Amino acid sequence: MKVDIIGAGICGLTTAIALEKRGFQPRIYEQAKTLKPVGAGIILASNAMQVYRNLGLEEQLNSNGIPLSALNITNDKLKVISKVDLNYFRDKYNLQSIAIHRGKLQEVLLDNLKQTEIHPDHQLKDLTKEKEGYQLKYENGKSVNSSLLLGADGIHSKVRAALFPNSKIRNMKQLCWRGVTEFKLPSIYKSELNEIWGRGDRFAFVQFSEDKIYWYAVKSFEKSENEFSSDKLSLYFEKYPPIVQEIIKATAFDTIHVTVMEDLEPIKKWHDEFACLMGDAAHATTPNMGQGACQSIEDAYTLADCLANQSDSRAFAAYQKLRMSKAHQVVNQSWQIGKISHWKNPIGIAFRNSILKIIPEKLNLVQLEKLFQLERKVS
Structure with a gap:
């Protein structure tokens, strides 16, 4: 058929x-x-x-x-506030998650x-x-x-x-920029995805080949995605750690993909x-x-x-x-x-980050274990 x-x-x-x-x-x-x-x-x-x-x-x-080896959420200083150790699932399923x-x-x-x-x-x-x-x-x-x-x-x-x-x-009223560029990540960030949470925005990066990284930046808008211009991306994230500015500036402007977050x-x-x-x-x-x-x-x-x-x-x-x-x-x-x-809200952000810090990593693993389990045994 x-x-x-x-x-x-x-x-x-x-x-x-x-x-x-x-x-x-x-x-x-x-x-x-x-x-x-x-x-x-x-x-x-x-x-x-x-x-x-x-x-x-x-x-x-x-x-x-x-x-x-890990998925990290960090604060705006690149300090980890929530971590998932993917090596647990590597050992459980005898396979790696990859970028x-x-x-x-x-x-x-x-x-x-x-x-x-x-x-x-x-x-x-x-x-x-x-x-x-x-x-x-x-x-x-x-x-x-x-x-x-x-x-x-x-x-x-x-x-x-x-x-x-x-x-x-549904429109989430968030604009997402995605880019790929040649970049030498410091060794402490290799084999990890790090997502930085700021105020109404975030930035993430991960290595996916020997000499290239993938990154994305997301920012909330009030009425229209036209509130932002891609050529000002480095300005929008100027308060982020220096590596963010380095990554943005290393990326050819005409290769950046821009989309509105929807589901x-x-x-x-x-x-x-x-x-x-x-x-x-x-x-x-x-x-x-x-x-x-x-x-x-x-x-x-x-x-x-x-x-x-x-x-x-x-x-x-x-x-x-x-x-x-x-x-x-x-x-x-x-x-x-x-x-x-x-x-x-700075008070809300401080509360959110403190809650993420005290959630046991084991609880994160339990939640992901349900997500990663296939619905049925397949041959």
Whole structure:
């Protein structure tokens, strides 16, 4: 049976690989004209790496990324106020969480597709439900019929708009800058992600190759993202530690990606009889937990597993039952973290930081242990 995937991002490509492993021959339709490496950095946490190990990709990804030993939240002086020791999960699962360039991850995924048809320059225009599937119409004038359709087309999903037109995108009123640059991090910061929390803003950096780092900066706005200009980024973070200024100034201005932080307000259903949503199309989250891509990777493996057991729409219901609770928990928790991290009142910030300091690291590990555990045992 043909399975059609809308979107050749991390979710779509991982889904295609997982389906191939189970005997399917997927078709992917991607709006971009070419599948060139894009994006900045990404963290593949333990749950994502468990999936990729099961798909036989762990070694390739490790050779293209940098293993992480810790996730740190710091105050505006770069003093750690909360730490997660990722070596605990390394020992538990016998694998590493890694930082990797999104483009490198994309290359690895593309290299591991053997039987999937990929159709670039196919931007979905609309879809019409038929007796046994959907007719898909594209902006290039082409149309195809699909009996099983997977919407992996991101937060502004055309598939979701057709299935559930009343879904709502939430604006967090935070602007995010992302960059990649050549930079020699001091040895004390290597193999760690450090996120600095200030007043209404934050800055993070992590090494993802021998000579490059990925960083992001986030700032709250009152009415419009136009309140800020990217060419003043160093000014906005001038009170941060000197390394922040050094990183910003080492980055070519025209390579910085700027986005408004948004998520999808949780919806109650992800599928109908012939179509199913995945990844950001189903449960787009703000990136405050580093779990957006990781949750989509879990989606990919779980849905492929369900389709292997039930090659019809019952698989969609089984997938939703397995994945929805956890995915929505990530969405809601990430939203709250984004708000708390941007407090502006000095008294509130002092209280927040003192609470983070006294939370036992073991409690952080217990919470992450639930997050990193896959919903079902997969073969």
